[in-house]
Amino acid sequence: MGKDVGVPKQVDHQERRQRIADAVCRLVARQGLEAVTLRHIAAEAGVSMGQVQHYFATKDEMLLFAFHAFIERSERRLIAAVTAAGPEPSPRSLLRHLTSLDEESRAEAPLWLAFLAGAAVQPRLAALQREGGTGMIDFLAAYIRQAQAAGRAPACLDPEREAVTLLALADGLMIAQLIGHVDAATALSAMDSQLDRIFPTD
Amino acid sequence: MGKDVGVPKQVDHQERRQRIADAVCRLVARQGLEAVTLRHIAAEAGVSMGQVQHYFATKDEMLLFAFHAFIERSERRLIAAVTAAGPEPSPRSLLRHLTSLDEESRAEAPLWLAFLAGAAVQPRLAALQREGGTGMIDFLAAYIRQAQAAGRAPACLDPEREAVTLLALADGLMIAQLIGHVDAATALSAMDSQLDRIFPTD
DNA sequence: TGTTTTATCATGCGCTTGCATCGTAACGCG
């Protein structure tokens, strides 16, 4: 019986799934969740429909996997954007990133919004979203607390509340930009105004 | 030829369309945009599928109409919420409403989000969204300007930017609540904190 | 080697979709 599970027989299972998940993300970003069909995904990924079925038992499982992968990638990039800016991480880099001012995030805004809308209806998507979001809030709150300890932020602020505010504002500004209510400069100015309030010395 | 157009022959055309549009909104709020099919809508509205087809040439036209009706209703209620609170309209009532703390708005949050995601993909929906949003921004900015003139708000603030910030924050907090990142109390506290900054004397 | 497992494709099935096409009541009007 001693099966050595996990040993790839011929192809890298995980890599194939990821490649298909990427195709899902691309398609959702471009045409929304409704455009996700097995046939469209197969075409977008440049593989046969049978192959998609081979790596994902159902369409739902595929969507869930793609969403999870997307969230993980976003978090990784967010943290990288903050910590890679310098030895002393800057809140500006964090929130400029969140305000979707770089092209990479901008292109993914519709994707994020589509999954958000899906989460409003499908509990399983909402659960994934919750995990990701709280992680970011904790990260931000800890960062604010640290700034307070260093005297770079007013001690009277509630770190939790400010973290929630900043992230909510980032989401809202991203939406406003996406719809066309405001341009990037206005969004950035609004976010900067908030940051000045929290980190006056930067 | 002198046709008296608009004279209802037998039924109130506009009222029928509105009744169907309401069914669309209910269904979208409950199950998302993907659940919108002619048959489901007919069932939700309690009419035959033929009737739905009679009042809307295509599914897209039906969605567009429903979305437009929804936006108009939201704006009407928003303005009513502000002006009906008293002779001197209060920013609190406005933004408590926007933060989706009343049940009515809360139930419509998924609906709003679904149309938002749709707008990210379909330009015609985005156009409708844009109209509605700028109206609210102008309304808010004018209100802030008026408060500045009355000395109830710091003159150093840029009304446009603060209006954008408040609306974006409202959207973001609504999303955070919907996903479950924060509870209503936290969201309200975050919004109040912003209002204190803009209207310190209230 | 032969056998089993894995990877892949092609095809088909049952169902739902938006929409077109009929038939037919009911009312407005000359």
Next chain:
DNA sequence: CGCGTTACGATGCAAGCGCATGATAAAACA
């Protein structure tokens, strides 16, 4: 009254959907 427009229901249809099935080739293992 008759006639045409309007309102509405029933049905059909081609396309697309998720998914099941079976065939085939190759690799893994005995």
